[in-house]
Amino acid sequence: MTQQQANNPLHGKTLEAILNELVAYYGWPELGTRIRINCFNDNPSIKSSLKFLRKTEWARKKVEDLYISTSFVK
Template identity: 90%
Template structure:
């Protein structure tokens, strides 16, 4: 297995990324930053993961936001 020391997403599951973003921003702000229905209309991690796993453009937006978020 190849190491990816410069990839901030290496070793992170989509569920972990989503949970950290929700904890940091909350659903309302996450829905404002990424305009997709699963974040704005009765949001849940389960429904969001289902959508993000089959929608590449939305997953890319979530990953980009995660990389640009100053968690510390």
Template identity: 85%
Template sequence: MTEQQPNNKLHGKTLEMILNELVAYYGWPELGYRIRINCFLDNPSIKSSLTFLRKTPWARKKVEDLYLNTRFK
């Protein structure tokens, strides 16, 4: 049974989808500037970033917050 989450703006978005959209929009250098974590600054990749973000709640929150505050054109 799936629950409706009308107030959750991230509902239906996976962390991978969010990260891919942010990288496509900002690029790794700008993303690393906006969120100062090594997985964005030192040899970044989607795979290594996802591994880190899944283990680190505070970093994941920063990525989700940036996503919610970004107005994609």
């Protein structure tokens, strides 16, 4: 493992796993309030959210930052 990956709190986590944990913890309404993007507020689903987040770097960064700040990272 490289030093860069040793310090990466998201190493080994897929975007889908991160999103599933956030939805389970917050629920769609609260997640949509914390990160104001339409895929969380208008007919949300894991599939549509993943499609958007994979194409939109700023939105993915917000999701990853919320995941880290929520203390899921061990």
